[in-house]
Amino acid sequence: MLHRFRQAAPAFFLKPCNITLRLSLRMLSRISWQRWDFTAAAHLLNRAGFGGPPTEIARLVALGPAQAVSYFVDYERVPDSPPNPAWAEPDPERAERLRAARDASPEERRKMQQEMQKNQREHIIELRAWWLRRMASGPRPLQEKMTLFWHGHFATSAEKVRDAYLMWRQNDLFRRLATGNWLEMLVAVAKDPAMLIWLDQAQSRKEHPNENFAREVMELFTLGEGHYTERDVTEAARALTGWSYDRQDEDFVERPMWHDRGAKTIFGETGYFNGQDFLEMLVARPQAARFITAKVWNYFAGTPPSAELTDALAATFRNGGNNFKPLLRTMFLSEEFYSPSIIRDQVKSPVQWLVGSVRVLERPLPPPLVCVGLTRNLGQDLFAPPNVKGWDGGLSWITTNTLLSRYNEAATLLQGDVSPITGGMFANRPNANKQFLRRVSQVRVGGVDVDKLFTEEERTDASALIPALERRLLQAKFKPEQEKVLRDYLDGQRGMNEGAILNAIRLVMSTPEYQLT
Amino acid sequence: MKDEITIQTRREFLRHTVLAGALSWTVPTFVANTFSALQADAADQTTQTTTGRDGTILVVLQMAGGNDGLNTVVPFTNDYYHRARPRIGLAESKVLRVNSDVGLHPALTGFKDLYDAGRLAIVQGVGYPNPNRSHFRSTEIWQTASDSARFERYGWLGRYFDNACSGCDPTVGVCIGRQMPEAFTAKQPTGVSLDNPQNYRFMAGGQSRPGQPTSMEDSFRKLNQPEAETPENSGGTIAALSGPVRHSGSALDFLERTALDAQVSSDKIRSIASRVDNLAAYPGSQLGNSLKLVAKLIGGGLPTRVFYVSQGGYDTHTNQTNTQERLLKDLGDSVSAFVEDMKGQRNLPRVLVMTFSEFGRRVAENANGGTDHGAAAPMFVIGDKVKAGLLGQYPSLAPADLFQGDLKFNVDFRSVYAAVLESWLKTRSEPILGRRFTPLQIV
Numbered sequence: 001m002l003h004r005f006r007q008a009a010p011a012f013f014l015k016p017c018n019i020t021l022r023l024s025l026r027m028l029s030r031i032s033w034q035r036w037d038f039t040a041a042a043h044l045l046n047r048a049g050f051g052g053p054p055t056e057i058a059r060l061v062a063l064g065p066a067q068a069v070s071y072f073v074d075y076e077r078v079p080d081s082p083p084n085p086a087w088a089e090p091d092p093e094r095a096e097r098l099r100a101a102r103d104a105s106p107e108e109r110r111k112m113q114q115e116m117q118k119n120q121r122e123h124i125i126e127l128r129a130w131w132l133r134r135m136a137s138g139p140r141p142l143q144e145k146m147t148l149f150w151h152g153h154f155a156t157s158a159e160k161v162r163d164a165y166l167m168w169r170q171n172d173l174f175r176r177l178a179t180g181n182w183l184e185m186l187v188a189v190a191k192d193p194a195m196l197i198w199l200d201q202a203q204s205r206k207e208h209p210n211e212n213f214a215r216e217v218m219e220l221f222t223l224g225e226g227h228y229t230e231r232d233v234t235e236a237a238r239a240l241t242g243w244s245y246d247r248q249d250e251d252f253v254e255r256p257m258w259h260d261r262g263a264k265t266i267f268g269e270t271g272y273f274n275g276q277d278f279l280e281m282l283v284a285r286p287q288a289a290r291f292i293t294a295k296v297w298n299y300f301a302g303t304p305p306s307a308e309l310t311d312a313l314a315a316t317f318r319n320g321g322n323n324f325k326p327l328l329r330t331m332f333l334s335e336e337f338y339s340p341s342i343i344r345d346q347v348k349s350p351v352q353w354l355v356g357s358v359r360v361l362e363r364p365l366p367p368p369l370v371c372v373g374l375t376r377n378l379g380q381d382l383f384a385p386p387n388v389k390g391w392d393g394g395l396s397w398i399t400t401n402t403l404l405s406r407y408n409e410a411a412t413l414l415q416g417d418v419s420p421i422t423g424g425m426f427a428n429r430p431n432a433n434k435q436f437l438r439r440v441s442q443v444r445v446g447g448v449d450v451d452k453l454f455t456e457e458e459r460t461d462a463s464a465l466i467p468a469l470e471r472r473l474l475q476a477k478f479k480p481e482q483e484k485v486l487r488d489y490l491d492g493q494r495g496m497n498e499g500a501i502l503n504a505i506r507l508v509m510s511t512p513e514y515q516l517t
Numbered sequence: 518m519k520d521e522i523t524i525q526t527r528r529e530f531l532r533h534t535v536l537a538g539a540l541s542w543t544v545p546t547f548v549a550n551t552f553s554a555l556q557a558d559a560a561d562q563t564t565q566t567t568t569g570r571d572g573t574i575l576v577v578l579q580m581a582g583g584n585d586g587l588n589t590v591v592p593f594t595n596d597y598y599h600r601a602r603p604r605i606g607l608a609e610s611k612v613l614r615v616n617s618d619v620g621l622h623p624a625l626t627g628f629k630d631l632y633d634a635g636r637l638a639i640v641q642g643v644g645y646p647n648p649n650r651s652h653f654r655s656t657e658i659w660q661t662a663s664d665s666a667r668f669e670r671y672g673w674l675g676r677y678f679d680n681a682c683s684g685c686d687p688t689v690g691v692c693i694g695r696q697m698p699e700a701f702t703a704k705q706p707t708g709v710s711l712d713n714p715q716n717y718r719f720m721a722g723g724q725s726r727p728g729q730p731t732s733m734e735d736s737f738r739k740l741n742q743p744e745a746e747t748p749e750n751s752g753g754t755i756a757a758l759s760g761p762v763r764h765s766g767s768a769l770d771f772l773e774r775t776a777l778d779a780q781v782s783s784d785k786i787r788s789i790a791s792r793v794d795n796l797a798a799y800p801g802s803q804l805g806n807s808l809k810l811v812a813k814l815i816g817g818g819l820p821t822r823v824f825y826v827s828q829g830g831y832d833t834h835t836n837q838t839n840t841q842e843r844l845l846k847d848l849g850d851s852v853s854a855f856v857e858d859m860k861g862q863r864n865l866p867r868v869l870v871m872t873f874s875e876f877g878r879r880v881a882e883n884a885n886g887g888t889d890h891g892a893a894a895p896m897f898v899i900g901d902k903v904k905a906g907l908l909g910q911y912p913s914l915a916p917a918d919l920f921q922g923d924l925k926f927n928v929d930f931r932s933v934y935a936a937v938l939e940s941w942l943k944t945r946s947e948p949i950l951g952r953r954f955t956p957l958q959i960v
Contacts, residue, residue: 200834200885208884212834215651215890225654230921302768345768379695389653392696395771399697399710400687400779401717403772407737408720420720482740489736503733510719511740512772 027312028334035338036065042475043343046517047300048072048332049141051356053453054471069332073179073325075140082138085130087123088168090250098247123164128375128382129368131171135355136365142328143178148351149299150174151382154189154221155390156198158383163194166250167383170194179325182292182317183283186222190279191252193245199388202245206260209237216388222282224291228267235264239273283322289314293327300328301337302346302394309336344476347397348517350378353406356517357413357509360472362452366412367443369436373421374412377405398515410509414502416445450501459501462490473508482511573941576811576824576855576870577674578804579698580848582831583652585841586877586894586924589625590639590911594618597914601881605838605888615639619911624842627849628897631856635905637897638959640933642912644893644926648876652832652890655875660699662931662950673934673949674823675703681944682707682822687778688785691814692825693807701825706774708823709782714790714810718783741776789817796861799854802847804828808855816862822942831874835885848872852899869900869941869960873930879922880914893926896933902960909957932957 031040041060045052049072060068091097101112135144151174158167170192177185189195190213196202204210214237218228242259245252264273267281282288293313297305305313313327320326331337348356354374358365365371375381379402385391408420422437450459458468466486470477478486486504493500508514592598593609594617612620613629619641621629631637647665649655658665662673671679674690682689683705690701690708701708711717721733793816799805807826814821828848833840852870859865877894893912912924919925935946936956947953 203835203885205884210834210883210885211889219651219653225651230650347768347772377695386696387652395768396696398772398775399692399695400775400782401695401710401712403775404717404719404779404783405695408716411720417720420716485736485739489733507733507736507740510737512769512776515772516768 027309028316028330028336030333031065031335031338033064035335036068037061038471039343039475040065040338041068043338044068044072044332046356046475047302047337047346048328049145050135050352050359051517052359053362057475065333069329072142072332073329075143078139080139080143082134084172085123085126085164085168088165088172091165094250095248117162120158120162120164124158124167124383125368125372127164127168127171129365129371131382132351132355132365132371135351136358143175146178146324146328147171147174149296150178150185152299152385152390152393153295154195155385155388156194156383157385157387161194161197163197166194166197171383179328180323182288182322182324183280186217186279186283187276189221190217190240190275191243193250193252196243196245196252201240201243204237204241204244205255205258206238206241209234209241209260211237213237214240217279218282220389222288222291223285224287227285227287227291232266235266236278238262239264239266239278240275243275286314289317289322293317296324296327297331300331301342303342344474344513344516346517347394348515349391349393349397350375350380350402351382352517353378353515354413357410361413361448361505363413363446363448366445369440370412370418370421370443370445373418373436373440374409377409377421378402403515406515407510410506412445414448414506414509416447418443418445448502448505450498454501460496462487462496465490465496465501465504469504469508473505474513476513478513482513572820572822572867573943574815574822574824574864574868575937575941576808576826576868577700578848578852578870578872579825579827580831580844580872580874581656581827581829582833582874583655583876583878583890584831584844584874584894585833585837585888585891586874587880588837588841589622589845590615590641590895591620591622592618592911592914593620595914597880597916601914603882604886605882615907619907622841622845624846625849626846627851627853629849631853631899632905636856636901636903637899638903638905639907640896640898640928640957640959641907641909642893642924642927643873643896643909643930643933644876644924645929645931646926648892648920648923648926650876650890650892652875657699659873659875659930661702662934669951670702671704672698672700672702674698674700674825675707676949677823677938677942677944678707679704680948681942686781686820688782688819688821690823690825691811691819691821693810694825694827698825698827706771706778709778709786711782711786712807712810714787717779717786719780738780741773741780785819786814789814789819793817795858797854797857799858800847800850802828802851804847805851805854808851809858812855812858812862815859815864815868833878833887834883834889835887837882837887856899865901869898869903869937871899871933871937872897877924880919880924881922892920892923894924896930898933898937898959900960904959908959928957929954933959936960 038057038061042057045057045060060071063071097112101109104112135141135148138144151171156167156170158164161167173188173192177188190201195213199213199216200210201213204213211233215233218232218236219225238260242255243252244255244258259274261272263270266273266278267285269281271277273281290310294305294310297309297313313331316330317327354371366374372381379397380391405420411417412420418440422440453472454465454468458464466478466483469486486507489507490496490500490504587598587602588605588607591607591612593607593612599606607622611623613623613625614620615632621632628637645658645665649658649665657663660672661669663669678685678690678701685707687707687709692698692701692708692710694710694712697708697710719734719737721737790810790813793813795809795812799809804826811824811826814824828844830840830844855870856865859868873896874894876890876892878888878891880891882888909928912918912927914924931950931954935950935954936959938944938946938949939956940960946956
């Protein structure tokens with residue numbers, strides 16, 4: 001059990017506030033100033049963002065809960081216009097190249113395709129690094145955190161889409177509508193080129209409707225298993241026919257000739273429905289609000305909401321016009337979000353582990369290829385989720401394999417040691433491995449500057465260093481015996497040199513506790 | 518391998534620390550449970566001991582994505598088959614004939630050889646009532662051996678571990694990969710996962726001085742051992758700690774347990790992997806490499822009862838022909854290399870391979886040269902002691918016999934599991950599967 005810095009103030013300290021919703025009498029009431037301390041502010045920074053050093057936590061403590069939450073939620077006020085990847089725009093020569101490939105000899109064509117695929121792979125690596133940089137040092141952490149939520153929710157993989165521009169475009173869509181309206185997001189995603197390719201909607205026509213998107217949009221995106229029938233799937237697939245993708249223009253296209261104009265019966269209603277109608281029917285269902293709000297809560301709180309809390313979340317969402325921003329504000333200000341069973345009980349995702357670690361270690365992200373290796377080894381490859389359900393997350397991030405990888409990859413971030421990734425990555429693809437090894441051995445990962453992290457006193461006195469490690473790395477206290485192990489380790493070194501301090505950080509990062517946030 | 522083996526098994530770990538009091542540890546919930554299990558061990562005849570030298574081994578091979586069973590075990594004389602699949606159907610001249618009516622996909626030469634050698638059983642028409650066509654739900658049904666409408670908390674192999682292997686070494690279940698399959702989910706989490714033995718350890722780096730009391734390695738091990746003694750639950754009352762305490766079932770509990778399992782298994786696995794050589798040539802694919810590692814671990818005597826490997830990519834909604842051919846070739850070649858390896862090690866009589874996929878695919882092909890999610894499909898069971906040949910009945914393809922365009926099952930997959938549990942792993946199947954399923958006569 002982790003020992004928190006300060007005990008929570010009892011609930012009866014709560015000041016009565018204006019209550020408009022009946023439900024909120026009991027659920028989602030506002031956290032009080034008395035409870036707003038280092039632990040609570042660190043929790044908000046870890047969950048609404050990707051964590052950060054003690055100075056950032058202190059700043060949030062000083063702001064108070066409403067201002068601190070507003071800093072995350074009202075991110076439009078913060079200017080943010082970093083450049084997009086150079087190739088993140090429609091390719092004017094694409095049509096010509098497709099034509100050239102069509103006219104080429106089989107051998108030439110194969111060469112051209114190989115070349116194109118190689119480019120795409122490189123671009124995907126750049127894209128991953130581009131996004132990780134936004135998470136690690138961008139000015140709008142919640143926007144990136146929600147973008148990551150949507151990527152896991154509408155899990156689309158470059159392995160099938162095979163086009164970095166389209167993957168970037170989808171990512172940009174998630175970012176633009178990150179905390180916006182649910183229906184708007186859903187329609188945009190249904191018309192998103194990467195999604196149209198990913199779930200085969202692009203090829204669905206009235207003669208043979210493809211059920212892939214129709215099924216997953218109900219099962220995984222809006223309602224959940226058991227809230228629709230097989231008949232709903234086949235009928236919805238008919239309604240969606242004609243929504244397709246134009247390869248030349250690299251854009252969504254509506255093909256009237258492919259659309260099934262007949263009557264369909266979906267959720268017991270009969271009509272001449274098209275894709276837009278179907279998505280509107282989906283969002284109008286009460287289950288849709290419960291499903292998506294429960295998933296958002298689980299993503300940020302780390303545990304599924306109770307039935308009662310789900311009702312309250314869904315009501316908040318509907319009262320806010322099915323927009324995510326008011327929901328998130330209410331969530332981050334709620335007593336429930338700061339309950340002791342929620343704080344420091346979420347397993348960090350590999351991306352959270354990497355981005356959070358570089359933030360608390362105040363070091364830059366490693367080079368792109370190394371970032372890809374680090375997260376892949378831990379079981380999360382951005383833009384390549386294992387399937388359309390996304391990453392299972394939670395405890396399933398942790399196996400003996402991935403846990404040891406986390407412990408070892410700490411050395412990559414601290415001391416620039418790339419051996420944890422050169423061995424594991426592509427273990428199953430020997431040829432790719434050789435090439436990867438060659439390339440990784442040429443990059444410099446860099447390490448951590450301990451002078452930046454700790455005061456001189458902390459760097460020379462173990463009794464000062466240990467609490468500093470607690471505040472920076474765990475935002476909680478070590479168990480007494482862990483503290484003893486660390487102290488013994490530091491005492492056993494010849495003086496508190498940089499190497500010893502880095503190793504002490506490595507040891508903290510190699511504990512079960514560090515894997516939680 | 519010169520590495521010092523610090524902890525051999527969890528059992529030994531507990532003896533040295535909890536029992537002998539080398540260090541005074543107490544016990545988070547999971548260790549308490551393991552400990553109670555150990556105490557009960559001697560009296561409990563159902564608990565299986567694993568020595569790594571005898572005992573049977575099950576290798577579960579998941580074909581993820583929903584393999585098209587109709588083009589895997591092909592009813593090549595069936596008119597309905599050819600009518601439903603004008604583009605992707607396989608002609609009689611192409612298939613590898615098993616009898617006068619069915620044949621294997623042409624890429625499955627590896628399986629054909631195993632069949633001819635009497636080592637391959639094909640179970641036809643396997644499924645379950647009220648089939649679910651979602652990848653995730655159907656996979657879950659197979660992994661938890663549940664009824665279609667019922668949600669089970671633990672996996673079927675997890676329940677096997679809970680029922681028959683409590684107190685065993687964590688390597689009683691080994692998954693090759695980075696994620697644990699849902700089938701392994703257990704009341705007491707059991708099993709380890711790995712893909713590269715060389716990195717399967719805490720790498721202390723250049724600054725460490727192993728052997729010294731304050732080396733990184735030693736500090737690491739101490740930091741990753743269970744919580745130290747606290748006054749409220751001291752030594753004598755351990756066995757009474759049935760289900761306490763404040764962090765029972767917390768994420769931290771789970772992490773501590775995994776950290777311990779990783780340490781316990783790491784030295785052993787690396788030592789085996791560096792000392793055992795493969796005795797067959799495997800394809801360079803992920804599946805090939807996974808089975809290669811399984812073969813080494815078996816050869817090195819890891820006390821494992823269940824290995825889990827998987828191969829993905831079977832979700833062939835579009836242009837199925839090339840994809841499935843590539844995957845099935847990889848499957849057949851990898852498994853036959855593994856059998857060759859086992860034969861060379863003289864371990865083949867101890868090993869059984871069982872394949873499964875979450876569902877078959879629709880009888881009729883779709884407009885994109887592919888097939889959509891379906892229902893019943895064949896399973897393969899491979900080993901020296903299988904009743905080789907065709908088992909079960911091929912489901913009827915007559916349109917009137919289909920359910921929503923899909924094949925109806927004849928064999929419940931749980932009667933295959935029951936056979937594997939009873940005849941192969943030698944344990945009662947009811948406590949694991951929840952009720953009686955008549956075991957299919959496979960071994």
